[in-house]
Amino acid sequence: MQDATISADDFQRFREYFYRRSGIQFEPSKRYFVDKRLAERIRATGCNGFRDYFAKLRFETSGAEWQALVNEMTVNETYFMREDYQFECLIQSMLPELMAHKRPGEPLRIWVMPSSSGEEAYTIAMFLLERWPHLAERDVEIVSSDIDTRILAQAQAGLYSQRAVHQLPASWLQKYFTREAGGWRICKMLRDAVAFTRVNLNDAAEVAAYRGFDVVFCRNLLIYFDDASRRQAAESFFDVLRPGGFICLGHSESMSRISSLFRIRKFPQAIVYQKPLEGL
Amino acid sequence: MNQTVKHILIVDDAATVRMYHRAILEEAGYAVTEAVNGVEALEKALDKAGAYDLYLVDVNMPQLDGFGFLRALRAQDGPQAPAIMVSTEAEDGDRRQAFGAGANHYLVKPARPQQLLRSVGLLLGERGERA
Numbered sequence: 001m002q003d004a005t006i007s008a009d010d011f012q013r014f015r016e017y018f019y020r021r022s023g024i025q026f027e028p029s030k031r032y033f034v035d036k037r038l039a040e041r042i043r044a045t046g047c048n049g050f051r052d053y054f055a056k057l058r059f060e061t062s063g064a065e066w067q068a069l070v071n072e073m074t075v076n077e078t079y080f081m082r083e084d085y086q087f088e089c090l091i092q093s094m095l096p097e098l099m100a101h102k103r104p105g106e107p108l109r110i111w112v113m114p115s116s117s118g119e120e121a122y123t124i125a126m127f128l129l130e131r132w133p134h135l136a137e138r139d140v141e142i143v144s145s146d147i148d149t150r151i152l153a154q155a156q157a158g159l160y161s162q163r164a165v166h167q168l169p170a171s172w173l174q175k176y177f178t179r180e181a182g183g184w185r186i187c188k189m190l191r192d193a194v195a196f197t198r199v200n201l202n203d204a205a206e207v208a209a210y211r212g213f214d215v216v217f218c219r220n221l222l223i224y225f226d227d228a229s230r231r232q233a234a235e236s237f238f239d240v241l242r243p244g245g246f247i248c249l250g251h252s253e254s255m256s257r258i259s260s261l262f263r264i265r266k267f268p269q270a271i272v273y274q275k276p277l278e279g280l
Numbered sequence: 281m282n283q284t285v286k287h288i289l290i291v292d293d294a295a296t297v298r299m300y301h302r303a304i305l306e307e308a309g310y311a312v313t314e315a316v317n318g319v320e321a322l323e324k325a326l327d328k329a330g331a332y333d334l335y336l337v338d339v340n341m342p343q344l345d346g347f348g349f350l351r352a353l354r355a356q357d358g359p360q361a362p363a364i365m366v367s368t369e370a371e372d373g374d375r376r377q378a379f380g381a382g383a384n385h386y387l388v389k390p391a392r393p394q395q396l397l398r399s400v401g402l403l404l405g406e407r408g409e410r411a
Contacts, residue, residue: 061355061357062351062354062355063354063355063382064351064380067380107407109407109408141398141402141407143402149376149379149380150376150379150380152375152379153372153375153376153378153379153380153386154372154376156375156386157372157375159372192395195385195398195399195402196385196386197384197385197402197403198379198383198384198385199384205359208405209362209402209403209404209405210405210408211405211407211408212407212408213408242408
């Protein structure tokens with residue numbers, strides 16, 4: 001019989017280790033959530049208790065168990081049209097401003113980080129298709145990234161439950177999805193319109209490839225980070241954006257409390273943050 | 281633009297697919313090396329650390345398939361180049377395995393030239409350089 005009990009000391013050691021490697025900080029109040037998932041991984045790997053598992057996690061060279069654990073620990077709760085006022089803001093306020101500074105032929109680039117199961121990136125694609133009159137004359141690139149490899153495969157497959165699509169206008173659901181046995185499958189055109197990639201935001205070398213974006217959506221991720229990681233993430237996003245580019249956070253998050261690199265912009269639809277234009 | 285030419289390793293057992301990808305990538309200014317299976321790819325990748333800036337990897341190959349190649353590659357220490365996995369199957373299971381094995385991106389074959397170059401450019405960090 002394996003003992004998957006996790007003591008307070010174990011939790012503390014694990015928490016520090018997980019933070020160092022991922023940048024994600026679990027508050028003591030998340031103990032039950034963490035313990036439950038740790039116990040699942042201890043069982044799944046056949047390890048003899050926490051110590052055995054923790055040693056495996058630290059010393060394995062392949063990184064396979066680390067990835068499996070990250071997949072368990074990350075929260076992937078979202079749905080289409082969630083906090084849709086930000087997409088309204090994108091269409092009505094951010095894009096007109098961005099376009100004023102863009103040369104013809106220069107692409108519009110949007111990064112969704114974290115991707116989760118893809119609802120946000122696909123919602124943005126649908127908003128652009130349905131609501132943005134300049135789509136025909138502008139090359140648009142939507143990149144959606146996550147640290148969780150399992151959720152990326154799910155995102156790219158594009159199969160969703162009724163719950164995930166419940167806020168979508170019926171006409172969009174009809175137009176862009178087909179009913180399948182397992183739920184609603186998003187159409188190939190939209191699946192091809194979004195590039196899903198695996199990225200660890202905490203790994204500067206990986207993030208270095210992500211440059212020149214006009215808009216970043218980073219919603220409800222920084223709430224899982226501690227102050228130092230938040231600041232580091234803000235600096236990463238600053239480098240990811242072009243001058244004048246925007247970053248959108250979740251409704252409970254505020255960039256002003258994290259970093260002074262960005263200007264706060266209060267648009268009628270939403271509050272977002274902007275990397276200052278050069279020379280201003 | 282980058283000063284140095286980026287080097288891509290194409291790993292595919294089908295000669296026609298290698299030719300197709302090579303033509304697109306060379307036309308775009310990349311240097312290309314080919315490997316016909318995972319074993320050869322691994323030898324080439326480990327022979328000189330940092331020789332390749334990106335891997336373009338097929339799933340089904342004799343001796344060592346694309347998943348096996350990526351797992352072995354990702355088990356190495358040191359910085360790692362990004363990998364795109366290319367497969368004819370749009371199977372959900374393939375995709376899960378690809379990301380799980382260490383791919384950064386997944387494309388369904390045949391990828392259109394524009395789509396392939398977009399993905400390659402994205403992972404090499406070249407897409408934002410035109411600003």
